[in-house]
Amino acid sequence: MTLGSQIAWDDTVLPFQLDRSDIRGRVARLDGVLESVLKQHDYPPMIEGLVAEMALLTALIGQSVKTHWKLSLQVRGSGPARLIATDYYGPTKDGAPARIRAYASYDDNKLDHSADPFSQIGQGYFAILIDQGEHMAPYQGVTPIAGGSLSSCAETYFAQSEQLPTRFALTYGRNQQPGEPVQWRAGGIMLQHMPKASPLMQQQDGPSGDDGLLNAADILDEDEGENWIRANALLDTVEQIELIGPTVQPTELLVRLFHEEAPRVYDAQPIKFGCTCSEARVRQSLSIYSAKDIGTMTKDDGTVTADCQFCGAHYVFQPETLGFEATDGSES
Template identity: 70%
Template sequence: MTLGTKIAWDDTVLPFQLDRSDMRGRVARLDGVLDGILRQHDYPPAVEALVAEMALLTALIGQTIKLRWKLSLQVQTKGPVRMIATDYYGPTDEGEPARIRAYASFDRDRVTDGPPFAQLGEGYFAILIDQGKGMQPYQGITPIAGGSLRACAEAYFAQSEQLATRFSLRYGKSTERGVPEHWRAGGIMLQHMPKASPFASGEGGSGEGGLLTASDFLDEDDGENWNRVNMHLDTVEDLELIGPALPPTDLLVRLFHEEGPRVFDSQPVRFGCTCSEDRVRQSLSIYSAKDIGRMTTEEGIVTADCQFCGAHYELDPDTLGFEATKEAGGE
């Protein structure tokens, strides 16, 4: 294998189950996906790291949900990074890749040289599930807390679903000799299998700000299993998650051989955006001719840029809005 060769398990999510401890999980490796997301923007390093962490969480969480259409993660804060938005589109056909896109909105003058999480202020972390036309969208929200986006996602599952959940994530720029510097990420998600009737007291949890944690709703036996498996996960090393040498299957055996790990079919993921000229036109269809006139440039066109992929659209204003006087593509 030569340096820079794409590894078979790059940009994949591998589901697994730990039979002895009644847990399920995912291992994700992202490479080209992050390049596709981050090369579209000139993000400061701290913002790049936050977007990479969110993309990795999105890959891990998205693969746990049987989606007909889209899962979205969103962070909204009062800090220098105002918003991070990611989308995971489930595969449309068996064997097809899932697609991920992401972007961040931030105030460049307020971003500091501090840790990435310090760029977030008071706000919330949200997960939204859209199963498509005719289905009611779902949204769950938890406060920004815990010192990382990973901790926010763990808190979400504890509050919204009372599921003990743990993420171990690594991400950063690969600097292999002879290979252009690029982002890589790897992570493991652990989750206790859901019970028929999860229980937690209504008096708040033991976590930051009264948030629930796994210890608040796992019974003694499940809690013992949870603690033991997490001790195994604590031994994972950076290069085991993001390095090119160790396949995820070997990593699972190394970490959890006593727990009876079983793996299932892996899911490929790719960078992908759903923007199109038709979608831009549809979004502008609610505006009057007067409104469209305010959007028209001195060159006589209406422009739109996709925040996710950087696509640029130039449109004839006479073909836009509910008072359009010309057909798109017409003479």
């Protein structure tokens, strides 16, 4: 793809490479996807912001997974923002959109609405999980919560678990274009050093990141470090309006930021909101329970109900149709 190509950039991830720096990256723009994710729930503003940041990270990281693969990000903490979970489903075929879904679990009574949203997570961990499909063992990597944002957690994860120097520049929030309703928009850039970086620490005095964790400087030699510092300095000049769009195209942004690094772009990946829940999946998840267990789940009106935490879908079943002792497999 040439840098002058014209495509619709909203809900899209554009991968690129900086040939003179051995650095790869992605530019993401989310609007309709993010709006669809957040409208499924009535989150307070600080939780909406955390979910928006996590969804944007998921789009940027997930673009690298293969067709049919699933990538999940999870943050679990000891604070009132207990859990933020996102899923990225790779496209089912070449040219098809990827799908994203997300949700958060929190204690509204304990949230400090005047505090920095990230502080409401507390101590915990950041995890990336990759499901490669049937007959393949899933991959899971976990690092402690570190830094002052979810993007800092992701940067620490890649340095600590993958030995890949990584940098994110993100922006997100409610936005209104002339003649259009207010809606969520998000945009971001991810930079990542190519994998030839040595997994051995270059500094002899131990990791230099927070809480004794690795960061980019610990895993780059002198030449690689110079390239990385230069690319990050260029990224520091980006403006929020350039990230979030929609007036500046990602291709134009790459030229402005990195023209001396010889940016090369690849095919863009479209993204949409998508949930995989279904009545059949709920039935399958309940198939391990006995009739007695199902009885404890039955409501006063004689039904068993289930709600999808991601999309809010509501399912109603007759108890006799559930579990491994079901006497009637018909739909309720």
